[in-house]
Amino acid sequence: xxxxxxxxxxxxxxxxxxxxRLNQYCIVDTASERTFDNVASIAAELFxxxxxxxxxxxxxxxxxxxxxxxxxxxxxxxxxxxxxIAIHENELCIINDTHLYDDLxxxxxxxxxxxxxxxxxAPIKTEDGYNIGTVCVIDSKPRHDVSEFxxxxxxxxxx
Numbered sequence: 001x002x003x004x005x006x007x008x009x010x011x012x013x014x015x016x017x018x019x020x021r022l023n024q025y026c027i028v029d030t031a032s033e034r035t036f037d038n039v040a041s042i043a044a045e046l047f048x049x050x051x052x053x054x055x056x057x058x059x060x061x062x063x064x065x066x067x068x069x070x071x072x073x074x075x076x077x078x079x080x081x082x083x084x085i086a087i088h089e090n091e092l093c094i095i096n097d098t099h100l101y102d103d104l105x106x107x108x109x110x111x112x113x114x115x116x117x118x119x120x121x122a123p124i125k126t127e128d129g130y131n132i133g134t135v136c137v138i139d140s141k142p143r144h145d146v147s148e149f150x151x152x153x154x155x156x157x158x159x
Contacts, residue, residue: 010084013129018087019059022132028056028063029075039135040066046150047120049137055083056124056133069138072108080107082138086121087131092155095119097142118143122154 012018022028036054044052051069055062062081064074067136078084082104086093098104098117121136136156 006050010079010148012088018130018132020058021126021128021130022058022145025056025132027065028113029059030065032074033068036066037068040068043135043137043154044068046153047137047139047146049118051138053083053115053136053138054124054133055081055136057084057131065096070114076109080109082107082110082116082119083121083134083136086134086136087123087125089123090125090129091122092146092151093119093121093123093134094146096144099142108151114140117141120146120150122153 040054044050044131051071052066053064053069054066055064057078060078061075062078062083064076067074082095082098085095095101095104096118098107098110098115100120104110108115116138118141119136120135120141123131124133124135125131
């Protein structure tokens with residue numbers, strides 16, 4: 001389990017290859033599917049959070065294949081998304097309280113009333129190891145209670 005530390009860039013070193021792998025799945029900008037909604041639902045239940053997503057991080061946007069939150073959208077700008085940070089890690093990315101980080105407090109979905117205070121995101125990895133998206137959960141209040149069980153269930157999502 002890795003806690004959040006500011007990144008100098010939202011773009012991973014392997015960005016070109018990562019986007020190629022993402023595009024092979026032809027999943028960005030497609031309709032919602034029950035399977036992905038079920039994964040998000042299990043994640044929300046596991047963490048007892050009011051929001052969960054299955055996201056895919058594209059060149060300039062993050063597409064929500066599943067969105068179980070009060071946000072009535074299916075994509076956000078990449079620079080506004082915490083999922084863009086989580087794809088940098090090969091393990092669960094935990095942000096216990098987004099308001100502790102100046103770079104995160106400025107993000108629109110953190111700064112808004114009832115915005116994201118807690119984020120946990122596991123990378124969705126291709127078989128050859130590229131992080132193309134996340135399974136993530138959010139809460140509008142800070143949390144410091146991620147258990148080893150929660151971590152172990154969420155840590156190994158594969159495409």
